[in-house]
Amino acid sequence: MRKIANRLKRAQGQLTAVIGAMENGGDCRAVVTQLAAVSSAIDRAGFAIISTALRECITDENSVTDTPTERPDDADGATEAARSGLTIEELEKLFLTLA
Structure with missing residues (x-):
């Protein structure tokens, strides 16, 4: 979540600059x-938050990592993402392709 917060802080700084430019008749x-x-920065932060939440929902709390993990097939038909052990970054890329 630290990276997401940093991304949002950068967006906040950019937005402040946009507002200032508009108020001062900028180009x-x-x-x-x-x-x-x-x-774009806000969208990416939103997708990162969603992918993190999804990752937490589809994996066991004890097995959440930033690298792919091996997971047994679930009898109840868990999602393909959970069975394939996608990383948070891979899930974020998948969400970004939908945008």
């Missing part, structure tokens, strides 16, 4: 470019 192209960067 429209620069404002839009910075606004797009803020939007």
